[in-house]
Amino acid sequence: MEDLKNREPILKIRDLRKSFGTHHVLNGFNLDLFEGESLVVMGKSGSGKTVMIKCIVRLMQPDSGSIELMGKDITRIDHEEMDILRTKIGFLFQGSALYDSMTVRENLEFPLRIHKEKYDQKDKLVKEALESVGLLGAIDLMPNELSGGMKRRIALARAIILHPKIIIYDEPTTGLDPITAKEIVELMKEIQIKYGSSSLIITHDVDCARVISNRMILLIEGVNYVEGTFKELVSSEDKKIKAFFK
């Protein structure tokens, strides 16, 4: 991971700003995500982590700043181009966000429906994704028949079905018991190796950050307060940084 800095990042955020009325959430946030790495962004709840990643996939419009995704500034491209870029990103939502009215199979087929050639081999892709998360048996169940941990796995399967280059995780372990949380983190590692993807992980779970991160960013008061490896940050003397690792 030493040579990372010499490469072009596949995701580059510069001076990102976003306010809701007078409430300034992001005040010039910067981030580089390099190919193959796991970058963890930690921040208190309400610090704007979800807002930041929603800007990346254009679920929200930033007030200013640039977001370059694989060489394209997503604040300047049109809808069609954005949809193409979105297929290269897997997004795991905080509450899994499985479609309640659809079976697991239909949930997984949903991202394929706009890609004709992918849709033709949907059975194979669905099976493959479910095998990757170890839940092939759940294929015909409804989301309300699944436990919280299973939901998270199925959501992850849905996120990776198009073999994305980047997987964005919004608090992947929040709301799960410690054992299930550990399993999910292990699964994230496996998937990163198997698919050769890069991961951007939003969390406030220290255990998760320790296991998965190559590098970390602390999001405090709307900016990237500090960057470094887990080891570096955990041994910091800064009060604001220490507060995270208590």
Added chain:
Amino acid sequence: MRLSIFTVPSKIEAFFIEIGELSLFAARFFKETFSRPFEFKELLRQCYNMGNRSLLLVSVTGFILGLVFTLQSRPTLLDLGVESWIPSMVSISIVREIGPVIIALICVGRISSGIGAELGSMRVTEQIDAMEVSGTNPFKYLVVTRILATTLMVPLLIIFGDAIALLGSAIVEYLKSDMSFLLYFNKVFNALEFSDIFPAIIKTFFFGFAIGLVGTFKGYYCKNGTVGVGEASNTAVVYTSMLVFIIDFIAVFVTDIFSSIS
């Protein structure tokens, strides 16, 4: 409690802002309805679901409506000695006014609130965001299909409910005065004219549109977590019920103008 002259205007302002947003939402619906791709499969599924879920309710309500309405009007018409007018009077009232409004209100309670709650919970659990991220336009997939489905299905449900109501009425007549079904419906079809049926059917499309529009609007812009979902569903019912009466008023007004011209 502090009373201020500013609280009332702010409420009125909020009301007009909401009307404005609803109009924009409707405009977006028309724009996206006529642009590709079309979600036919989802539209059919919605039509089927709505029909399927409301059919029993509409049947029972329609039947009771016809039954009760006939039983209640009988004594008056008997007193006047015009018992034989019952089929024509009942059918005109039901087809022109009572049937559409009552069954539309049933559909408001069943469909509009259902859509509000469903889309609302999809919004707060980020399912709508998830659709957008996977390259499907959620407005087309969720909103357009549902509004089209209500616009098509509510009129059908109303026509069906009217028919059941007339059946209920015919049964009362059969039991009370031994009038045969054949004679009853003969009288009904003699009494009903094109000018009774046509405006009544036209307005049901507007009822259907309003039911879909307000339900999806409230659900799609749902906020504040699970509390918001309940609120979306509830306000959808209140607003749509009001709209049904407003549309009905306008429809009667317009019909009246036309009939006085011709």
